[in-house]
Structures are given as structure tokens and as C-alpha cells.
Amino acid sequence: MRVLGVDPGLTRCGLGVVDGRPGRAVMVAVGVVRTPSGGDPGERLVFLERELDAWLARFEPEVVAVERVFADTNITTVMTTAHATAIALLTATKRGIPVVFHTPTEVKAAVTGSGRADKSQVTAMVTRILGLDVAxxxxxxxxxxxxxxxxAWRGAAEARLAALAARVPR
Known part of the structure; x- marks a missing residue:
């Protein structure tokens, strides 16, 4: 299963493509789309849309996984993150690619075994899982x-369970 992961943000939007199945993953590509924080918000969103569309065209993921927006006390940050999330959802949907959302806790638990892992632990485990020389x-x-x-790990397992459940006579 080829998955494009999107860590949404308007100033920095992380993108990562992985080919994977439960227990196995290979990095295909990784990058960050950057927009100037002082730029016109509409132009920044258009730039992000173009970049995401280019990634979708180039890497042809089967699914796009987006981090679910976490509402904290900084409303401005939440809003710009929500705008970037909407661009990812729109761009993928226009191409007929399903979009799924995962909470930060789910992601941390999947890659580190603990939903309370910090950023350095997540980075270390991503580096190890993908066999990268550099984080x-x-x-x-x-x-x-x-x-x-x-x-790739959780979604594939959930899809198999759903397929099995669909075969069970009612």
C-alpha cells in the first residue's frame, strides 16, 4: 500500500510517501512545503495546493493520511493548520484518492508503542523503521x-478486518 502522509501546516507542511504493509515500510519520498509566513494567505494556500497536487501526480498514493487537527489554545495556529488540512483533503479528493485522519496519539502509538512519545522518539523510530542513515x-x-x-500498518489491518466482516453471512 502506498501512503502519502501529510503533517498539515501553512508555513511548513510535511510530506512523506511510504510503501508499506503491517510490520514493514519503505520510504519513497520525504519533503516539506514551505510558504512565507508574511505572505498573502490565499496565495500561500494556492501554492500548497499546487505542491500537493504535484506530489499526488508524481507518487500516485493509494491513500492520503492526514494528522487530525489538534485544538489547543492558539486559535491562529489551529486555523492555519485547518486551512492546510482542507487543501490536502480537497486535492486528494479531486483525484479520487481516499483521505484518512489519524490523531497524534494514534501515530505515536503505531510507530513507538507509546501514545505519549515525544517528537525525538517519533523521529528516532521513523529513522529505524525505514532503515534511514539520517533522521x-x-x-x-x-x-x-x-x-x-x-x-500503512493500521489501515491495512483495518481494511482486512472490514473485508472479512463483509464476507460473514448475516
Whole structure:
């Protein structure tokens, strides 16, 4: 299963593509889309859309895994993250690619075994799981790869269970 992980952000949006199945994952690509924080918000969103569309065209993922927006006390950050999330959802949906959401806790638990892991632990495990010589930087890139790994492992298992359940006579 090829998964594009998206760690949404308007200033920095992490992207990571992984080919994986439960217990196994290989990195295909990783990067960060950056937009100038002082730029026009609409232009920044258009730029993000173009970049995401290019990644979708180039890597042809079967699914896009996006981090679920976490509402904290900084409303401005939540709103710009939500805008970037909407661009990922829109861009993938226009291409007929399903979008799934995972919470930070789910992602941390999938790659580290603990939903309370910190960013350095997530980065270390992503590096180890993917057999990388160098840790992906910045953290947005590592988080995007973690999202892709999480879905490749958990999503594939959930899909198999759903397929089995569909075969059971009622």
C-alpha cells in the first residue's frame, strides 16, 4: 500500500510517501512545503495546493493520511493548520484518492508503542523503521512519514478486518 502522509501546516507542511504493509515500510519520498509566513494567505494556500497536487501526480498514493487537527489554545495556529488540512483533503479528493485522519496519539502509538512519545522518539523510530542513515528533518517531515507508516500498518489491518466482516453471512 502506498501512503502519502501529510503533517498539515501553512508555513511548513510535511510530506512523506511510504510503501508499506503491517510490520514493514519503505520510504519513497520525504519533503516539506514551505510558504512565507508574511505572505498573502490565499496565495500561500494556492501554492500548497499546487505542491500537493504535484506530489499526488508524481507518487500516485493509494491513500492520503492526514494528522487530525489538534485544538489547543492558539486559535491562529489551529486555523492555519485547518486551512492546510482542507487543501490536502480537497486535492486528494479531486483525484479520487481516499483521505484518512489519524490523531497524534494514534501515530505515536503505531510507530513507538507509546501514545505519549515525544517528537525525538517519533523521529528516532521513523529513522529505524525505514532503515534511514539520517533522521528526516525538520520534525514536520518525520511526522509526515510517521503518519504514512501508521496508516500503512493500521489501515491495512483495518481494511482486512472490514473485508472479512463483509464476507460473514448475516
Amino acid at each position: 528526516p528533518r525538520p520534525a514536520d517531515a518525520a511526522d509526515a512519514l510517521a503518519l504514512a507508516i501508521c496508516h
